[in-house]
Amino acid sequence: MNQKKHWNKIAQTYNEEIFDVFKSDKNKILTGFFNKYADKTKHALDFGCGNGKAFPYLAPRFKQVTGMDISDELLKQARNRPFQNVTCLQADLTDLKQTLPKADFVFCCNVIMLPEFEKNLSMLKNINRSLRKGGTAVIILPSMESYLFAAWRLMEWNRREGTLPEQIDPDELSGFQVGKTDLLQGLLKINGVTTKHYTAEELRVIFPVAGLKIMSLNKVEYSWNSEFSSPPKWMKAPYPWDWLVECRKV
Numbered sequence: 001m002n003q004k005k006h007w008n009k010i011a012q013t014y015n016e017e018i019f020d021v022f023k024s025d026k027n028k029i030l031t032g033f034f035n036k037y038a039d040k041t042k043h044a045l046d047f048g049c050g051n052g053k054a055f056p057y058l059a060p061r062f063k064q065v066t067g068m069d070i071s072d073e074l075l076k077q078a079r080n081r082p083f084q085n086v087t088c089l090q091a092d093l094t095d096l097k098q099t100l101p102k103a104d105f106v107f108c109c110n111v112i113m114l115p116e117f118e119k120n121l122s123m124l125k126n127i128n129r130s131l132r133k134g135g136t137a138v139i140i141l142p143s144m145e146s147y148l149f150a151a152w153r154l155m156e157w158n159r160r161e162g163t164l165p166e167q168i169d170p171d172e173l174s175g176f177q178v179g180k181t182d183l184l185q186g187l188l189k190i191n192g193v194t195t196k197h198y199t200a201e202e203l204r205v206i207f208p209v210a211g212l213k214i215m216s217l218n219k220v221e222y223s224w225n226s227e228f229s230s231p232p233k234w235m236k237a238p239y240p241w242d243w244l245v246e247c248r249k250v
């Protein structure tokens, strides 16, 4: 898929169509990490900034923020946000040859989830390349465990209402309508788009390959409304989540 075309097409309806991690973060874990690394003498990069939803969090906490994205349409919206210390740049973050701005802190939220393994690895390597010595990155990635757990919850919900797993409407499990090898690689559909999902162990293997040392692996938890339009009241914790990886340049 051509990422630039895809995201430019979505740009006009981006806020309605694309899941808002910042609003949905149940425990405000993101704010906690932004506070931890806030430093008015430092430069932060928002890797795959989209229309700049992270800017209200980053701009007041850092001296300078650079938002980078492949989509010129989303960057137009990002540039319209009212922050004096934010600059936006267009870039394909899978390109290992480009010159990248140097930063002390990199934030990257739901960008490294392409179907191609090599492109995802290149983006991680580019985060490493852009980090100054001692710099930190906070990276949000889709969780394979959460995806499987949500499907298990759906089965349980159906079972409680007298529907056996094999009687469930296939549309309700359409995200799994992929080939066996895609499934085994965590390549599952979100709204029809093939999206890479990671297991915790896979992250522990891949990050060091990109020269990034994992400091902590955390969950950004969401309510069940993020998975189902009317979840039953009894469906509570554990909640669905994305991974939040706090890592350092090695």
Ligand SMILES: C[S@@+](CC[C@H](N)C(=O)[O-])C[C@H]1O[C@@H](n2cnc3c(N)ncnc32)[C@H](O)[C@@H]1O
Pocket (backbone or CB within 6 Å): 003, 007, 018, 021, 047, 048, 049, 050, 051, 052, 053, 054, 068, 069, 070, 071, 074, 091, 092, 093, 094, 108, 109, 110, 111
């Ligand atoms: C799900 S959106 C997340 C945007 C933003 N980080 C947020 O959380 O609101 C994914 C973003 O990744 C960008 N993107 C996808 N592939 C890219 C690439 N190769 N280089 C740069 N940006 C890319 C898209 O344009 C889009 O803005």
